[in-house]
Amino acid sequence: MARWEPNAAQRLATAALDLFDERGYDHTTVLDIAQRAGLAKSTFFRHFPDKRAVLFGEDTLTGPLLAALTAAPPAATPLEAVARGLDALGREVFTPERHLFVARRRAVIDAHPELQEREALKGLHLTAALTRALTDRGAPVLAAEVAAQLGALALKTAYERWSGTGGTGEFGTLARQALDEVRDATTAL
Structure with missing residues (x-):
C-alpha cells in the first residue's frame, strides 16, 4: 500500500x-x-x-453511550437511560463489521495481565462517566452510582458474549438481555 x-x-x-x-x-x-x-x-x-x-487509544464507547443516555426522555429511570446508551453501542460501535477486530483485540488483551489491567481501568473511567451523566440528568448520587455499576456489568457481560459468538448475535440484543439479567439478579438479593 x-x-x-x-x-x-x-x-x-x-x-x-x-x-x-x-x-x-x-x-x-x-x-x-x-x-x-x-x-x-x-x-x-x-x-x-x-x-x-x-488497543486502547481511541475511546469509541463513551461518546455514543453518553449521547444516547443524555438524550433519553426526562422521565426515564437511570437504568432505562443506561439501556438507551447500550442500544447506541450496538448501532454505532459493536457492529457486525467490527466483530472480527473486536474479537481479535479481546484475545490479545486476555493473554496479557498488564493489558487486562488497562482494560479494567478503562472500564472504571467509563463507569465514572456514566455516573456523572446520570447525576447531570438529576438522578440522586447513589442511584446514579448503582445504575452506572449495573450498566457497566451489563456492558461487560454483553461484550464478552458478543465478542465470543463468532458474530452471530446482535450486540444491542445481548446488552438488553444482560441488563435484564443484572436487574433480575438484584431483585433476587
Whole structure:
C-alpha cells in the first residue's frame, strides 16, 4: 500500500493485530507494525503514542453511550437511560463489521495481565462517566452510582458474549438481555 492511502490508523491497528497473532504482543515492535502497514514509523507515532495505544487509544464507547443516555426522555429511570446508551453501542460501535477486530483485540488483551489491567481501568473511567451523566440528568448520587455499576456489568457481560459468538448475535440484543439479567439478579438479593 502506498504511504498516502487513507485510513492509516485502521491500517496500523489491523497490522498490529496481525503481528500480535503471529509473534505475540511482547515480540512486536512499533517499527514492525508500521512496516506491516506499509507506513513510516513516524506515521505510527502521529496516530498512537505506543503499541499499547493501538488497543486502547481511541475511546469509541463513551461518546455514543453518553449521547444516547443524555438524550433519553426526562422521565426515564437511570437504568432505562443506561439501556438507551447500550442500544447506541450496538448501532454505532459493536457492529457486525467490527466483530472480527473486536474479537481479535479481546484475545490479545486476555493473554496479557498488564493489558487486562488497562482494560479494567478503562472500564472504571467509563463507569465514572456514566455516573456523572446520570447525576447531570438529576438522578440522586447513589442511584446514579448503582445504575452506572449495573450498566457497566451489563456492558461487560454483553461484550464478552458478543465478542465470543463468532458474530452471530446482535450486540444491542445481548446488552438488553444482560441488563435484564443484572436487574433480575438484584431483585433476587
